[in-house]
Amino acid sequence: MIDSLRGDVIGRYGVTPELEKFSKTSYVFANHLVNAAWTRPSTLVFFTGKYASRNPVNFWDYPTPQNEVTAFYESELFPLPKLLSQNGIDTVMVGNNPFVTDKNGLGVNVGFQILHEYSHLSNDTPQITKKSLEVITSFSEAKKPFFFFLNFNDPHKPYTPPSGFRERIKSDEIMEERKRDYLGEVAYIDQELSVVFDALKKKGLWDNTCIIITADHGEVMHPEHAISPFTGTNTFFGHGQDLFLENISVPLLIKFPNQTTSTIFKNRTRSIDLYPTVLELLGMQKKSDIDGESLFPIIRGEETKKRLYYGETRSTQGIGIGDDFLLQRSYRFHELGRFWEGGVGRETFYFYDVSKDPEQIHPIRFLDISEIKNSELANDLKTKIESLWSRIRLTEPNLTRYTIRLNPGRFNQGILKAVARVNVGRIRILKKNISSCLEISHSERELTVLWNSDKSKQLENKTKDSEVVFEVYPDVTFPSFHLFQNDLEITNGNLGAGSFDLTPVGCRLNCETLYDSPIGAPRPTNEIRMQVWRSGNNKKEYVRSDKLETDAVNILRKQGYIQ
Structure with a gap:
């Protein structure tokens, strides 16, 4: 994995002779998109085959609170390195990626047996x-099957190529100095890859090894995208703040053992597809519900459908x-x-037809699909x-939902009122199953359900x-x-x-876990009572521990993530 390597760099600026040579004996996937736009979620997509929102580690903020780390280990039982290790394959990571270890509060351990991680070094590439x-x-020497994850951080910003590598650029394009520095780092990594490839050949591993070359995301270089319309952040020569093609289009080159010819595929492929591809290559069955599909149907010429792309990043x-x-633009x-x-x-929604607008600078903007009716x-x-939009309901099963059930029981006089309140975000009603004697009202942060006994007198079953x-x-809360009851709050015994x-009387710590519904909805009661339960696969704690140690802050600062 070559961090921040854009999909339009190889063969274009004269800085990738080794990658161009490699592409002549490999499968080239010319329309490959990553499903997340910065390193941590993108790496986890590689290693789980799932969209970023389907694992518990957030892709919004840099720290990983302990509850997210714990939830990842409990729910993600088969990340690729761990699964391969369990099947007799030696797994090793070498590189600069602070998000594949849980030692500094930035990531999670994905199961490598041996991990050499160099994000603490200023000049990491030589090491x-x-x-x-x-x-x-x-x-x-070991002569055993292995899985080797090599993760170069260059050409990730800040762009500081060694002397002489900018001079390798061959282009008439008038470009910013930052782009020259970026391409200089690409030239540097291309040369380092040649050293690694030579070692594989000299050690007799080249012809019996599958080599996959890709990136975790691209880099924003179009001036029209300098300020993200999704986060409002200056992301010029950066990433992670949008899902424009220049941010998600990356190379994907795959060389199989003894392969000597090249084939270029224009089919849409996604980074979620790498996990099942490796499993099929090894003749292994998946052990969890994943979102990706193997690339072998494309390679064999059997695929006729167009693969749907879905991506997530901050506010997008x-x-x-x-x-x-x-x-x-999504929260x-x-x-x-x-x-x-x-x-x-x-x-806001932004619609693009990239056949007519390949640089995505002339969107059709609107606030809601429904407004198109009269537009x-x-x-x-x-x-x-x-x-x-109808084809993407990918995260719906994972959403946390709350159900309020109002049981008026023998309530015969006045108004019974149930209220839900939040202090952050807003309440959105998803479904109502109410009778004529009920009224519902809600503001952004409060939902009110009223039972008016005067309207219910004619109902035979008042406990419905x-x-x-x-x-x-x-x-987030x-x-x-x-x-x-008639504007007087009644006790928790009625909740x-x-x-x-359960009755949450006296609960003061992590009380929200009492509201979970592992066996479905509770039985209705024949008494004055409000029943509340929480469902969905992403139930979580709502207290974050965002304090980072000095080492973690220094890593983020050194790599340009924070100022």
Whole structure:
């Protein structure tokens, strides 16, 4: 993995002779997109085959709170390095990627048996190459199957190429000095790869090894994208703040053992597809529910469909089919922390036809798909957008949902009122199952359900349960629940939490776990009672520990993540 290597660099500027040579004996996937736009979520996509939102580690803020780390180990049982190690394959990582270890509060351990991680060094590339040669020698002597993850951080910013490498650029393009420095680092890494490749050949490993070359994300270099329309952040010569093609389009080259010819595929491929491809290569079955599909049907010429693209990064969700891309400013996966304090703004859509606008600088903007009905947009555009959005309900099963059920029981006089409140984000009603005697009202941060006994007198069954399902958007705080009888709040004994209908009296720490529903909805009661339960696969704690140690802060600062 070559950090920040854009998909349009190889063969274009004269700085990639080794990669060009490699591509002549490998499969070249010319339309390859990553499903996340900065290193940690993108790396986890590689190693799980799942979209970033499907594992517990946030892709919004840099720290990984302990509850996220613990949840990752409990839910992600088969990350690729761990799965291969369990099947007799030696797994080793050499590189600069602070997010594949849990030792500094920035990431999680994905299961490498041996890990040489150099993000603490200022000049890491020479040490990465040196250690790689040692590892290759050990592989040749051991004569055992191995999985070797080599992760160069260059050409990640800050761009500081060694002397002489900028001079290798061959282009008439008028370019910024930062781009020259970036391409100089690409030239540097290309030369380092030649050293690694030579070692594989000399040690007799070249012809019986599958080699995959790719990147975790691209880099924003178009002036029109300098200020992200999704986060408002200056991301010029950076990444992680949008899902524009220049940020998600990266190389993918795969050389199989004894391969001597090249084939170029123009099919859309995604980084979620690498995990199942490696498993099929090794004749192994997947052990978890993944989102990716093996690339072998494309290689064998059997695939006729167009693979759907879906991506996530800070404040952005994006989907694409063919040339149609729909990006949305989204707060869906936000986390309280360094960069966000809970405000939810306008969630604008941006539609692009990249066959006509390949640089994505002339979007059609709108706030809601429904507004297209009376807009100036053509009917075929509306159809395209609805088709795109209807095909992506990927994260819905994982969303945290809350259900309020109001059981009026023998309540015969006045108003019974259930209230849910949040102090961050907003409440969004998802489903209502109510009778005529109920009224629902809600503001951004409060939901109220009223039972009016005067309206219920004619009902034979006054204990008929009525339910309202809602989410807290984004899911960053646990709501408080209250029950009122004629405007007087009644005790917690009338609040049943979770599928076991527990009473959370006296609970002060992590009380939200009482509300989980592992066995489904509780039984309705024949008494004055409010029942509340939480469902969904991403149930979580809402207290974040965002204090980073000095070493972690220095790593982020050195790599240009923070100032």
